[in-house]
Amino acid sequence: MNLFPNAEIIVIGGGVAGLSTAMQLAMRGQKVIVLERQRLGCGSSGRAAGLLGQLRGTAEHTRMLADGMEIVKDLEQRAGVEIYVKTGSLRIAETPERAQEIKDLVAMGKSIEFNIDHISIAETARRLPYMKTDDLIEACFSPTDGHLQPAELVSAYHKVGKGLGVRYEINCPVEQVVIEAGQVKGVKTSRGEFHAPVVVNAAGPWSYLVADLAEETLPTAAIGHYYLTTRPDPNHPVDRLSPAVRNRHHRLYTRPESGGLIVGIYEAEPVEYDMEKLPKDFDMSSMKAGRDSMNVALLIHLAQQRFPWINERTPMTISTGIMTFTPDGKGLCGPLPEVPGLFHCSCCSGHGIMQSPIVGKVMADLILDGKTKYDLEFMAADRFHDLPGYQERADIKRKCYEMYASYYGRVERPNAVAKN
Ligand SMILES: Cc1cc2nc3c(=O)[nH]c(=O)nc-3n(C[C@H](O)[C@H](O)[C@H](O)COP(=O)(O)OP(=O)(O)OC[C@H]3O[C@@H](n4cnc5c(N)ncnc54)[C@H](O)[C@@H]3O)c2cc1C
Numbered sequence: 001m002n003l004f005p006n007a008e009i010i011v012i013g014g015g016v017a018g019l020s021t022a023m024q025l026a027m028r029g030q031k032v033i034v035l036e037r038q039r040l041g042c043g044s045s046g047r048a049a050g051l052l053g054q055l056r057g058t059a060e061h062t063r064m065l066a067d068g069m070e071i072v073k074d075l076e077q078r079a080g081v082e083i084y085v086k087t088g089s090l091r092i093a094e095t096p097e098r099a100q101e102i103k104d105l106v107a108m109g110k111s112i113e114f115n116i117d118h119i120s121i122a123e124t125a126r127r128l129p130y131m132k133t134d135d136l137i138e139a140c141f142s143p144t145d146g147h148l149q150p151a152e153l154v155s156a157y158h159k160v161g162k163g164l165g166v167r168y169e170i171n172c173p174v175e176q177v178v179i180e181a182g183q184v185k186g187v188k189t190s191r192g193e194f195h196a197p198v199v200v201n202a203a204g205p206w207s208y209l210v211a212d213l214a215e216e217t218l219p220t221a222a223i224g225h226y227y228l229t230t231r232p233d234p235n236h237p238v239d240r241l242s243p244a245v246r247n248r249h250h251r252l253y254t255r256p257e258s259g260g261l262i263v264g265i266y267e268a269e270p271v272e273y274d275m276e277k278l279p280k281d282f283d284m285s286s287m288k289a290g291r292d293s294m295n296v297a298l299l300i301h302l303a304q305q306r307f308p309w310i311n312e313r314t315p316m317t318i319s320t321g322i323m324t325f326t327p328d329g330k331g332l333c334g335p336l337p338e339v340p341g342l343f344h345c346s347c348c349s350g351h352g353i354m355q356s357p358i359v360g361k362v363m364a365d366l367i368l369d370g371k372t373k374y375d376l377e378f379m380a381a382d383r384f385h386d387l388p389g390y391q392e393r394a395d396i397k398r399k400c401y402e403m404y405a406s407y408y409g410r411v412e413r414p415n416a417v418a419k420n
Contacts, residue, residue, distance in 0.1 A: 008198065067361075071358065083153050083156060089146070103138070176213055225350065
């Protein structure tokens with residue numbers, strides 16, 4: 001029995017990718033249902049720090065994120081919530097090679113008229129009095145960066161989508177993708193079947209498992225990520241609008257949060273997960289990071305290099321979650337050749353919150369028009385299709401792990417410089 005007659009599109013996954021896509025499809029008059037195995041936002045979207053760094057490695061990617069901000073503004077109005085907190089962001093360097101990286105980044109930004117410029121170390125110290133700056137040799141500032149508040153973003157997509165007629169089924173895991181005559185026909189869940197000619201796999205870290213259900217290979221892996229949030233400290237006040245900071249030498253990023261500071265790292269030896277081995281009712285918000293874990297010790301150690309007042313005794317919470325990573329650190333959007341009607345939407349690698357506004361629009365365009373106005377080559381879902389070395393799970397996992405491990409570690413060449 002078909003549980004939702006006349007559905008035009010089924011979206012698997014109630015994280016920001018699926019919710020944004022569903023909302024955009026509904027804005028274009030489609031009858032959409034979102035099927036979520038647990039509750040909306042219980043995956044990566046509920047764990048994110050939400051940093052928004054708009055200057056990316058290419059002009060096209062940067063333009064997409066800037067266009068996404070128009071969608072965020074519209075969403076804020078429609079839902080009546082503040083999602084975007086405009087703090088500006090700094091990149092800082094303490095070695096000559098990292099200083100060169102910043103110079104290249106500023107030159108690249110200016111060449112595409114992105115608002116970014118060098119900033120003196122004295123001015124950096126004035127803006128971030130709680131940060132160690134005496135060893136810095138270069139810094140730059142982008143005033144239009146900041147962060148998107150993940151919980152508010154999830155609820156805004158839901159609220160606006162609901163108003164447009166999207167139906168949301170929670171506690172409804174998809175167990176099978178139904179294919180007939182080589183074309184997707186719908187999905188089978190614990191409650192029964194839902195039919196529609198288009199199915200979108202937006203299952204985040206689980207998306208490779210959903211692709212497996214349709215015998216397609218989606219090159220993603222699930223990698224752990226950690227950040228700490230200090231409690232407000234009168235000796236080191238952090239203003240709500242203090243700029244975000246990216247310090248690649250120490251592999252860390254920061255932003256203000258409720259009077260305290262979020263500090264996250266892209267460590268060289270991350271934790272890998274096999275999503276199929278996690279309990280069926282796994283909710284990412286229940287993940288706990290032990291103070292005795294190596295990754296937490298490293299997080300505190302690296303945070304202390306830049307913020308010497310942070311140490312093991314600092315009142316703080318440690319958050320951990322699972323990111324979806326790809327072999328080249330870019331998202332995967334669109335169909336694969338094997339199953340017509342099945343689309344994948346994995347806006348990932350630590351960028352899914354900030355990418356989701358524009359990715360939802362791009363997915364709606366791809367599904368309804370077969371094309372988008374953006375040059376999507378860098379995030380096309382089929383760019384690894386049939387590529388030797390990217391078909392076996394062990395190879396995919398290794399490549400995604402290496403990409404994460406080198407994410408902040410490597411020094412970037414011009415034109416490929418902006419990460420996270
Ligand atoms: C600790 C951490 C910090 C981060 N910081 C940032 C940041 O600063 N900036 C940024 O932009 N991004 C950040 N990210 C990344 C960002 O959170 C993700 O890229 C984004 O949330 C991915 O959204 P998604 O919808 O693809 O996945 P998810 O939010 O994981 O949603 C996927 C959903 O699919 C559901 N699902 C899975 N399988 C099935 C099934 N079979 N049937 C039905 N439903 C299913 C899951 O339950 C889940 O709710 C961070 C991530 C983590 C973990």
